[in-house]
Amino acid sequence: MEGLTVSIEEIVRPGPRVIIAEDSVLLRGGMTRLLEDAGVRVVASVGDADALIEAVDTHPEVDLCLVDIRMPPTYSEEGIQAAVKIRRAHPEVAVLLLSQHVVDRYAADLLGAGAFKVGYLLKDRVADIEEFMETLRRVADGGAAIDPEVVTQLLSKRQDGSLERLTPRESEVLEVMAQGLNNAGIADRLVITERAVEKHIRSIFLKLDLGQDEYDHRRVQAVLRHLRGSARH
Missing domain, CATH: 3.40.50.2300 (Response regulator)
Structure with missing residues (x-):
């Protein structure tokens, strides 16, 4: 049909x-x-x-x-x-x-x-x-x-300097990414374009020194980099 x-x-x-x-x-x-x-x-x-x-x-x-x-x-x-x-x-x-x-x-x-x-x-x-x-x-x-509140508290406890390398908008993108939303969902939540989301994510990967692995894998690693770091502080 x-x-x-x-x-x-x-x-x-x-x-x-x-x-x-x-x-x-x-x-x-x-x-x-x-x-x-x-x-x-x-x-x-x-x-x-x-x-x-x-x-x-x-x-x-x-x-x-x-x-x-x-x-x-x-x-x-x-x-x-x-x-x-x-x-x-x-x-x-x-x-x-x-x-x-x-x-x-x-x-x-x-x-x-x-x-x-x-x-x-x-x-x-x-x-x-x-x-x-x-x-x-x-x-x-x-x-x-x-939960966004969990992510916010985890990110706020980072002490290795990586959080400071992110812009306020990149931090927001990372927080929403951690909630499991895809690029379209992130764009809708933050009221920005998908193209802007892609740009911010590329910048996040770069600033967190994530390599050339498969895209979805790097999304996960970007979130885990912060979550794992919080457990040590």
């Missing part, structure tokens, strides 16, 4: 299969209802990190784990530790972390093996349901999504 741009596969494509890990029964139930209303299939819902890991082993078909960072029994690092274990044992499973506050080293730990199928959002972002669902699907599809 003339003008048809969406394939039949895309029209009938089922929603991602998700495991929710949240210790609050009330929040867990609300999140389940929210996702199912949006066409996401919740295959398991658990309240602690051990149960999360067991659920992933039990449901090999899962696409993404939605994980609260602070979980029982100590409410400190259980969620991120489980997320790192899942990414190592099941690299095909995406992980989207939710946190009440910015805990910057968690983002660096999670992204240490590469910014693919990972995300880190503050819980406030869930209030914007449309944006949250877009982020969840992007991560499930293999992308990355880091």
Whole structure:
């Protein structure tokens, strides 16, 4: 049919299969209802990190784990530790972390093996349901999504001088890039042209001494250069 741009596969494509890990029964139930209303299939819902890991082993078909960072029994690092274990044992499973506050080293730990199928959002972002669902699907599809506030705090802690080499606009482009947006998305977010985005990204690559590797790989490395550096300070 003339003008048809969406394939039949895309029209009938089922929603991602998700495991929710949240210790609050009330929040867990609300999140389940929210996702199912949006066409996401919740295959398991658990309240602690051990149960999360067991659920992933039990449901090999899962696409993404939605994980609260602070979980029982100590409410400190259980969620991120489980997320790192899942990414190592099941690299095909995406992980989207939710946190009440910015805990910057968690983002660096999670992204240490590469910014693919990972995300880190503050819980406030869930209030914007449309944006949250877009982020969840992007991560499930293999992308990355880091909360802008997390990125801002990570970049502000850089002490090796590389941040100072970037212009204010280049820093903005890098922050939005870290959220998993492509050039068109960055242009739309910053209200600039795609050509300008491409120019800024080339400059970022140059100033961060990134070589001639494949373009998408250098995008990832530009983000990881900052995230990894923050974990050392």
